[in-house]
Amino acid sequence: MSDTSDTRPRVMAIFAxxxxxxxxxxxxxxxxxxxxxxxQYVLATSGDxxxxxxxxxxxxxxxxxxxxxLAAAKVLGVEEVTFLRHPDGEVEVNxxxxxELALEIRRGRPDIVFTFDPWxxxxxxxxxxxxxQCALDAVAxxxxxxxxxxxxxxxxxxxxxxxxxxxxxxxxxxxVDITSTMEKKIAALRCHASQIGEGDVGExxxxxxxxxxxxxxxxxAEAFHYLxxxxxxxxxxxxxx
Ligand SMILES: [Zn+2]
Numbered sequence: 001m002s003d004t005s006d007t008r009p010r011v012m013a014i015f016a017x018x019x020x021x022x023x024x025x026x027x028x029x030x031x032x033x034x035x036x037x038x039x040q041y042v043l044a045t046s047g048d049x050x051x052x053x054x055x056x057x058x059x060x061x062x063x064x065x066x067x068x069x070l071a072a073a074k075v076l077g078v079e080e081v082t083f084l085r086h087p088d089g090e091v092e093v094n095x096x097x098x099x100e101l102a103l104e105i106r107r108g109r110p111d112i113v114f115t116f117d118p119w120x121x122x123x124x125x126x127x128x129x130x131x132x133q134c135a136l137d138a139v140a141x142x143x144x145x146x147x148x149x150x151x152x153x154x155x156x157x158x159x160x161x162x163x164x165x166x167x168x169x170x171x172x173x174x175x176v177d178i179t180s181t182m183e184k185k186i187a188a189l190r191c192h193a194s195q196i197g198e199g200d201v202g203e204x205x206x207x208x209x210x211x212x213x214x215x216x217x218x219x220x221a222e223a224f225h226y227l228x229x230x231x232x233x234x235x236x237x238x239x240x241x
Pocket of ligand 1: 017128
């Protein structure tokens with residue numbers, strides 16, 4: 001159970017592989033951390049198939065990628081990283097995974113959840129599709145005590161998430177200015193040495209963030225589909241980024 005003496009607002013990013021969140025929403029996560037949020041990452045897999053190296057093994061690769069993710073989290077100020085260690089590429093939309101994510105939400109008690117937009121068209125990675133769907137379903141389940149009552153022991157209670165932001169979305173309706181955290185985002189991505197390949201990752205990421213920013217009149221931005229959870233207590237405003 002989380003530390004109840006820590007009254008900071010909380011943000012949780014739920015994603016599939018080490019580097020997903022750092023590529024897609026780490027500029028925003030770093031802004032929230034700068035504004036006093038406690039940040040947590042929850043990863044469905046440790047990315048054990050993410051290599052073209054014929055000598056790579058799943059065991060060695062997942063160890064490397066977990067270490068890379070922990071280093072990137074440190075750069076961003078993400079205080080907790082949870083590895084669920086499902087096999088890469090084999091995450092499914094099913095009830096056990098929903099239950100597992102509901103438990104993480106009840107433990108982490110986030111005010112805000114970031115995850116993949118489950119309705120993104122033509123998303124080819126099955127893990128990305130499954131994580132977005134199950135994370136949203138877990139947000140819905142975590143708030144009611146009759147879902148998974150066996151989890152509600154030792155002080156753990158149901159938990160209501162007020163704001164969900166989908167990343168990798170076809171329907172952005174909210175843009176976050178990441179100009180102030182652009183360098184942190186690039187530094188975090190450089191931690192993922194096994195994934196970033198040749199060339200300057202900073203250049204690629206700046207270009208992408210500039211293109212997104214153009215849609216919103218910002219220098220550098222990340223885009224989201226914001227989904228307010230319209231149940232009482234009353235809808236909270238967007239956090240102060
Ligand atoms: Zn991924």
